[in-house]
Amino acid sequence: MQARKLGSTGLTIPEIGLGCWQLGGGWGNDWDNTIAQQILEAAYQSGVRFFDTADVYGDGASEQSIGEFLNRHADVSVATKLGRGAIYPDHYTRDTIRTATQRSLERLGVRALDLTQLHCIPPAVLRDGKVFDWLRELRDDGLIARFGASVETVEEGLLCLEQPGLTSLQIIFNIFRQKPLEQLLARAQEKGVGIIVRLPLASGLLSGKMTRDTVFRSGDHRHFNRDGQQFNVGETFAGIEFETGVSLAEDIAHHVPANMTMAQMALRWILDHDAVSVIIPGASSPAQVAANVTASQLPPLPQEIHQALASLYRERIHGAIRGPY
Numbered sequence: 408m409q410a411r412k413l414g415s416t417g418l419t420i421p422e423i424g425l426g427c428w429q430l431g432g433g434w435g436n437d438w439d440n441t442i443a444q445q446i447l448e449a450a451y452q453s454g455v456r457f458f459d460t461a462d463v464y465g466d467g468a469s470e471q472s473i474g475e476f477l478n479r480h481a482d483v484s485v486a487t488k489l490g491r492g493a494i495y496p497d498h499y500t501r502d503t504i505r506t507a508t509q510r511s512l513e514r515l516g517v518r519a520l521d522l523t524q525l526h527c528i529p530p531a532v533l534r535d536g537k538v539f540d541w542l543r544e545l546r547d548d549g550l551i552a553r554f555g556a557s558v559e560t561v562e563e564g565l566l567c568l569e570q571p572g573l574t575s576l577q578i579i580f581n582i583f584r585q586k587p588l589e590q591l592l593a594r595a596q597e598k599g600v601g602i603i604v605r606l607p608l609a610s611g612l613l614s615g616k617m618t619r620d621t622v623f624r625s626g627d628h629r630h631f632n633r634d635g636q637q638f639n640v641g642e643t644f645a646g647i648e649f650e651t652g653v654s655l656a657e658d659i660a661h662h663v664p665a666n667m668t669m670a671q672m673a674l675r676w677i678l679d680h681d682a683v684s685v686i687i688p689g690a691s692s693p694a695q696v697a698a699n700v701t702a703s704q705l706p707p708l709p710q711e712i713h714q715a716l717a718s719l720y721r722e723r724i725h726g727a728i729r730g731p732y
């Protein structure tokens with residue numbers, strides 16, 4: 408797989424990683440460690456070396472499964488997150504951040520976290536900035552090698568980029584959500600901060616497989632957060648109302664080149680922006696992982712396709728995105 412630098416850290420990683428939110432077999436299912444190990448192994452065998460998780464995914468089960476996987480493969484980087492769960496939205500102290508870090512270290516079974524990210528914490532806490540001092544202290548104490556932030560909006564991203572020592576910014580960036588192109592990607596590049604892209608497939612919509620009749624299990628966020636009922640609406644279908652998203656995906660399907668699938672085109676579109684360090688598509692099966700890494704081998708999309716998708720965004724998609732963005 409092609410590799411890229413994670414900002415100016417000196418860390419070089421294959422450009423397609425794995426999102427580990429749904430690692431145990433998909434949202435809404437009981438966590439299945441056997442499926443988790445199969446997905447992790449498929450990713451490793453396909454060349455994936457970067458894994459994104461969080462302390463709250465599967466209530467700790469995602470980190471635990473990755474910890475087990477690390478016993479077999481030590482030559483990978485794991486990015487975890489803290490800041491949701493019990494300490495969200497207003498229990499951020501030096502001690503709670505340190506305790507959350509220690510719990511992640513235990514579940515992953517490592518001495519230092521490769522990368523820890525603030526997990527979409529409130530903008531006021533980012534603005535206050537003390538949380539970054541505590542992260543710098545954890546880094547200086549050797550508990551974490553690096554820190555970054557996962558954010559919801561461009562404004563939050565720009566705020567984080569001003570913090571000394573920030574390694575990475577995790578954002579939603581896909582054919583539906585093109586706003587980071589206006590300012591954020593260039594600013595991150597200037598600052599030497601790596602961009603980690605989540606929701607590359609807009610929760611699966613950009614694979615082109617969903618129809619208006621697709622039904623999601625009750626425990627799947629595509630059911631319970633469909634319109635932002637539980638957390639930021641942008642995290643589900645990139646903030647687009649489901650049926651509108653299906654229609655827009657049908658429009659996008661007209662632009663898929665003959666030699667690739669729609670999922671490959673969606674991933675390729677992101678990779679064609681060199682400010683991006685790594686994409687972290689999530690997968691509910693080993694087959695999806697294997698399919699997603701193939702995008703790295705494809706040539707860049709032709710300029711006409713980029714132009715057509717930029718026009719579609721301006722004319723039909725931008726106005727359909729809900730929530731702060």
Ligand SMILES: NC(=O)c1ccc[n+]([C@@H]2O[C@H](COP(=O)([O-])OP(=O)(O)OC[C@H]3O[C@@H](n4cnc5c(N)ncnc54)[C@H](OP(=O)(O)O)[C@@H]3O)[C@@H](O)[C@H]2O)c1
Pocket residue numbers: 425426427428429433434459460488526527557558577604605606607608609610611612614616642670687688689690691695696698699
């Ligand atoms: N706040 C945050 O920091 C935050 C929030 C959200 C996500 N994340 C991270 O970002 C990662 C990626 O986000 P995401 O998983 O929500 O969105 P995504 O990558 O856009 O969508 C993943 C889903 O799309 C479907 N899929 C994946 N590959 C496919 C393929 N080749 N063909 C057809 N369908 C495919 C699967 O769902 P089905 O098979 O069930 O349809 C899969 O669960 C997460 O795993 C997590 O690590 C972080």
